[in-house]
Amino acid sequence: MPDNPRTPFDSPANPRTPFDSIEGAHEYVGLLGVAIEEARRAIQAEVVIAIKTRGAERRLEALRLVEYKLDQLRDHIGPSSRILNDLRTLRRLLLSDRE
Numbered sequence: 001m002p003d004n005p006r007t008p009f010d011s012p013a014n015p016r017t018p019f020d021s022i023e024g025a026h027e028y029v030g031l032l033g034v035a036i037e038e039a040r041r042a043i044q045a046e047v048v049i050a051i052k053t054r055g056a057e058r059r060l061e062a063l064r065l066v067e068y069k070l071d072q073l074r075d076h077i078g079p080s081s082r083i084l085n086d087l088r089t090l091r092r093l094l095l096s097d098r099e
Helices: 022-052 057-098
Strands: none
Touching: 022 057
């Protein structure tokens, strides 16, 4: 048995993936939010082009669906980021209580 057993509040010493720590997951979710906004801007530009293009009704419909799905994803990422931040704060609080 190790001298200092790990608790659910401990961060791994050497995280291997962005999800090995709350901080890593929080950073990843933040980057995902940025990527979503970039994709939304690109799709909005494509919508403008599709509106001006004759015979692009089907493409416009698909682009509007993509906009909707990106909006849904954005609406989930914001709360996820706040939850991860709350967990980070709570872990700090619990760790300071242990000391």
